[in-house]
Amino acid sequence: MKPETISFFDRVYEVVRLVPHGRVTSYGAIATYLGAARSARMVGYAMNASHTKDVPAHRVVNRKGLLTGKFHFDGTNLMQQLLQNEGIVVIDNQIQDFEKVFWNPSKEL
DNA sequence: CTCTTGACTGAGG
DNA sequence: GCCTCAGCCAAGA
Numbered sequence: 390m391k392p393e394t395i396s397f398f399d400r401v402y403e404v405v406r407l408v409p410h411g412r413v414t415s416y417g418a419i420a421t422y423l424g425a426a427r428s429a430r431m432v433g434y435a436m437n438a439s440h441t442k443d444v445p446a447h448r449v450v451n452r453k454g455l456l457t458g459k460f461h462f463d464g465t466n467l468m469q470q471l472l473q474n475e476g477i478v479v480i481d482n483q484i485q486d487f488e489k490v491f492w493n494p495s496k497e498l
Numbered sequence: 499c500t501c502t503t504g505a506c507t508g509a510g511g
Numbered sequence: 512g513c514c515t516c517a518g519c520c521a522a523g524a
Contacts, residue, residue, distance in 0.1 A: 416507090427507090432506080451507085452506075457506085
């Protein structure tokens, strides 16, 4: 695969796939890891097309640990269900102990 | 090329 | 702690 042919979106997907089971990360963390710290919005924008990809988008939340993208899932609480299924505690769209389950690709990878 | 759209973020009131 | 504003930048029409 020529990197030039890989779009920014695809790079986002690869990083999201690297997120360990039972962990979550933020849009900004992914953007920073990709060298585009100011492109956090692009990460979310990329996730908008993640439905056609095998990407665990539910592991990606904003910097506050809030499930901002839950409305993009079929069910109203599907995203929360998926996270809790991985052992992550979610209350009212807010991840509990966010710092403990947070996975920073720039540090861990 | 120009314009619009965002699952974001940080600063300011 | 909450709300608003502005900057950010890639992709699609």
